Amino acid sequence: MGNYAVQFTAPNGNPFATAAQGRALLQTPERMALPSSEEVVPGQDFNPYNSPDPIDFFRNNYYKLTQWLPVCRVLLPLPEDCFIPAVEFLEELSERRVKSNYNRNGRAEYHTEDLKDLLRSEFGGVAFEDDHQLNIITHSAGGIDVRALLALLNRSESRVEQERVANVMFTAPPFGGSTIAEVANICYDDFDTDIFFDPWLASVISNKAEPPFELFLRNLIRLSISTNLTNEQIDEFINIFADAAEMVGYDLLAYGADTGFAETQRESIIGAIEFVRPVITDLFGFPGTPKVNVDLRPSGAIDNLREWERNPHSKQFVTWGEGGIGYNLSPDTDRIADDNFGLIDDITVYDLLKSQPGDLALTNVSAKALTTEAGGWMVPLQGYPSLTHGDLIIDTATTGAKWVEALMAPVTTLRMTRREVFEGTGPTSGTYMRCKVGADSSGQITATQLYMAYEAGAYPGSPVGGGAFPAFGAQDREPFGRRLRWPL
Secondary structure (H helix, E strand, O other): OOOOEEEEEOHHHOOOOOOOOOEEEEEOHHHHOOOOOOOOOOOOOOOOOOOOOOHHHHHHHHHHHHOOOOEEEEOOOOOEEEEOHHHHHHHHHHHOOOOOOHHHHOOHHHHHHHHHHHHHHHEOOOOEOOOOOEEEEEEOOHHHHHHHHHHHHHOOOOHHHHOOEEEEEEEOOOOOOOHHHHHHHHHHOOOOHHHHHOHHHHHHHOOOOOOHHHHHHHHHHHHOOOOOOOHHHHHHHHHHHHHHHHHOOOOOOOOOOOOOOOHHHHHHHHHHHHHHHHHHHHHHOOOOOOHHHHHHOHHHHHHHHHHOOOOOOOEEEEEEEOOOOOOEEEOOHHHOOOOOOOOOOOOOOHHHOEEEOEOOOOEHHHHOOOEHHHOOOEEEEEEEOOOOOOHHHHOHHHHHHHHHHHHOOOOOOOOOOHHHHHHHOOOOOOEEEEEEEEEOOOOOEEEEEEEEEEOOOOOOOOOHHHHHHHHOOOOOOOOOOEOOOOOO
16 A cells, blocks of 8 residues: 545536536645646646746746836837736746646535545545555645545444544644635635624734734745745745835735724725735635635534544544744634634634734644644644744654654554454453563564463363464464463
8 A cells, every 4th residue: 555645526627516527536645746838848747736836937037017017029110019028927937827726726515425425436446445544644635625524434334434534643734724814815805994803803903012913924925835935035935025016005014903993004005905915816825715714714514523523433633834924813722722623603703802823824722623622522733932833744754753653552452342243253251461572663573472262261162262362363473472371
């Protein structure tokens, strides 16, 4: 069994497609790394389901945003073949834009149905043997899709399907919602100066040590996990945006855009946002409907928490980033620590919110909303103070060892109904057994230990010998550490 990734597809990439229209594809890492059809060079293989990445193009050409004077390739005798570099750059960037599509932005309720269909089609000898279990690693919104999948598997009448997933590693899952999703929707709606009176936006952008939308843009840029820009490069990008906005009379980097801010200054910031947001949309695919407004806004996240129940057959771990700026809002962990899957009805009420150290897109409280720290069942594995939301899945040198240790821990237990005991094992004496098996990285068994205690009495016919014989009899090596405790 190898490593695979999942991509979702629908006709024309329609992000609003339903599960019946879309499907999930099993892809190898090598296939995922291929260029998109828009980026491929002649004779090179490509992945038709990949989207182009405009980041490198922007990085190499963004300086053109300040070049609004015509440039002519022919000057004499008359100017000919003229163009405006900034306009040409924006047109080319739009051709490489990140499109909202079913893979990136399809709804969790449809993605999870597609995932269930994928597992049913691939098990039984296609990609996986039917008696195998899966380990799954998710990142960000993918955690919502997989948590919903676990609930669907748990509702199956098949015990094999219920236990199909052994372990899940959720990295930065937005179980409690994402504040930046709320703000992104506000800023991409048709809006006027009233948006500064919205409690979500006002709480995020006020009382900060830097201009509010400089902070907002920096977080949007860092949100792109394909971006490995330095802080200096990000600041340079923002300054380019600000200079371009200033050329048309807007101040993108004004301070204090809160309810006490002058109306003319609020109007200037709104104009600047409207000026630069098409570029932000092309670069990062925001606002990302319908995934962002349905699944990632805090109200949608709470709906998901209520809809998808726990699957007790899968071990579930959560890890999160703690690097970045305190940019998010979230209830305290103890506010959501109750017996109702870590929920409270008023989780999104503004008076109950407070600033938290964030991992840029999500707070650690949001990620831990279903962990044991909040009255849930998931294991809060570790937070990483030096890693941001995107770094968490990229910097496997920091995170990988801890993840592997958790995912390789044995979790399956043998459970039998009373009927299965009688039909499959037959009546016998009461027994207590404890078995430990060790293996190396190739799967070769290297150590075995078995403890058996029987309530067999002092009479002939005790099943101790018969039980001990098949315990390790199927192994192709001499077991060691075998001890028998005979009845007294």
